[in-house]
Amino acid sequence: MLKRMNIFLILKFACAAAVVISSFLSLAYPGNQRLATLFTQFLLSLMFLFSGISEFKTNRKTYAIVSFSVSLFAAIVFISTLLLRKG
Structure with a gap:
């Protein structure tokens, strides 16, 4: 089973698990919500990037384009939020 899974699928699931954990932590500790939101947004971006690469490798180009655009x-939202935080 592990031979059939490619590295991008494993990375997608790892990012998804990290997104869920960071979301739960931001709900549990609402005082540091801004930093947790930035971290979650970055991980979501990586998750959709890995998902798009995985879909592109399996010749599902429509889903890959949607994943890349998301x-x-x-x-863009992560970078703009990061720049607004510094400014």
Whole structure:
């Protein structure tokens, strides 16, 4: 079973688990919500990027394009939030 899974699928599931854990932590500790939101947004961007690469390798180009566009949008939101925080 592990031979059939490619590295991008494993990375996608690892990022998904990290997103769930960081979301639970931001709910448990609401005082540090801004940093947790940035971290979760970055992980979501990576998760959709790995998902798009995985879908592209399995020749599902429509889903890959959607995943890449969502990843790009999440990365833009992450960068703009990071810049607004510093400014």
